[in-house]
Amino acid sequence: xxxxxxxxxxxxxxxxxxxxxxxxxxxxxxxxxxxxxxxxxxxxxxxxxxxxxxxxxxxxxxxxxxxxxxxxxxxxxxxxxxxxxxxxxxxxxxxxxxxxxxxxxxxxxxxxxxxxxxxxxxxxxxxxxxxxxxxxxxxxxxxxx
Amino acid sequence: xxxxxxxxxxxxxxxxxxxxxxxxxxxxxxxxxxxxxxxxxxxxxxxxxxxxxxxxxxxxxxxxxxxxxxxxxxxxxxxxxxxxxxxxxxxxxxxxxxxxx
Numbered sequence: 001x002x003x004x005x006x007x008x009x010x011x012x013x014x015x016x017x018x019x020x021x022x023x024x025x026x027x028x029x030x031x032x033x034x035x036x037x038x039x040x041x042x043x044x045x046x047x048x049x050x051x052x053x054x055x056x057x058x059x060x061x062x063x064x065x066x067x068x069x070x071x072x073x074x075x076x077x078x079x080x081x082x083x084x085x086x087x088x089x090x091x092x093x094x095x096x097x098x099x100x101x102x103x104x105x106x107x108x109x110x111x112x113x114x115x116x117x118x119x120x121x122x123x124x125x126x127x128x129x130x131x132x133x134x135x136x137x138x139x140x141x142x143x144x145x
Numbered sequence: 146x147x148x149x150x151x152x153x154x155x156x157x158x159x160x161x162x163x164x165x166x167x168x169x170x171x172x173x174x175x176x177x178x179x180x181x182x183x184x185x186x187x188x189x190x191x192x193x194x195x196x197x198x199x200x201x202x203x204x205x206x207x208x209x210x211x212x213x214x215x216x217x218x219x220x221x222x223x224x225x226x227x228x229x230x231x232x233x234x235x236x237x238x239x240x241x242x243x244x245x246x
Contacts, residue, residue, distance in 0.1 A: 015168035022198075040198075040229045047200040051167040097237070107204035109237040116236040 001072040005031070008068040013058040013083070015051075021067050021081075022046040028069045029077050032139040041117035042077070042137060048110040049081035049133045055106065057085025057131060075139040079118075082132045088125040095123065148176040150184070157186035157219075162195030165203040165230075177210045181217060189214045194225035203230065204239050211243060222246055 007028050011017045022043040029042050046067065053065045068080040088094045095115075100108030115121050118135040125131040146169035149160045159180055165173060181189065191210060196203075207223065214221040222244045226234065234240045 015166075018166050018168050019164060037229070040232075043198065044200050044229075044233060047166055047198075051200065051202060054167065107201045107208065107237065107239075109201040109204055109239075113201050113233060113236055 001074070001076060004071045004073060006068065006070040008066060010064060010066050013054045013063045013065050013085075015054050017065070018047055018050050018054065021050045021065070025067060025069050025079055028071075029139070032071060032075050032077060033142070034139045035142070038137070038139055042079070045114045045117045045135055045137075046079060046081065048114050049079075049135070052110055052133070053081065053083040053085065053131070056088070056101065057083035059086070075141055077137050077139055079135045079137075080132060081135075082130065084130040087127040087129050088123070088131055089127055091123050091125050146173055148173060148180070150180045152184060152186060154184060154186055156188045156190060157181070157184040158190045158192055160192040160195055164198040165196055165206060166198065166200050167202040170202040170206050173206050174209050177206070178213055181213055181219075185217060186219050189219050189221045191221065191223045192225050193223060193227065193230060196227055196230050199230035199233055201233065201237060203233065204237050207234075207239065207243060220244070 009024055025046045026039050026043045063083060063085050066082040070078045093099055095111040097112045098108040100106040114135060118137045120136040122134040146163035146165060152158045159177060211221045224246045226245060
């Protein structure tokens with residue numbers, strides 16, 4: 001697939017940046033003319049992925065989070081959220097609904113929401129080296145008025 | 146994120162306005178717990194009509210509010226859930242375990 005456009009932002013794992021990251025991704029995605037529902041889904045998925053970095057990748061320290069957004073032919077939006085934190089021991093287990101290591105502050109539904117709101121989700125992780133989440137969503141083309 | 150409490154010992158109504166994400170979650174839980182301590186109501190209603198955004202952090206807040214209400218012997222109802230937060234609740238299946246109106 002041919003890349004049409006891309007952008008990347010890097011920020012510290014402060015929780016205040018969760019809103020910034022989802023808003024920035026939504027603004028970039030808006031050039032595909034998504035519906036408000038599609039934009040909302042994208043914001044929610046980005047928020048989940050970035051929150052995972054803040055809570056699980058860097059629980060006791062501040063670290064670096066990278067969000068890369070790319071647009072490919074046929075209105076495919078790809079969002080990559082990467083950290084260099086603790087990593088996930090068992091990715092398959094982490095993706096199960098209600099599974100969390102974050103205590104009662106977390107619902108364990110982050111990956112479930114990402115899977116529901118995006119078309120594709122890929123998670124790669126190495127303990128001690130960090131985690132990369134790649135999500136794709138095709139923005140449906142509407143008839144222009 | 147702001148929380149407005151109205152009501153009495155029979156019914157405590159808490160209206161949430163703003164974006165309910167992980168950044169706002171712990172403060173929101175503290176405010177809900179404080180309101181429950183002050184009112185000790187028989188019933189709690191969370192009015193979500195002012196929520197502009199909610200992700201799964203909001204689910205944890207709702208489940209914690211329900212646990213605290215239950216500990217006090219109070220029932221909990223969630224009202225006026227906007228369409229997009231409702232989709233988060235439905236995707237997580239939480240709409241089946243909390244009383245949504």
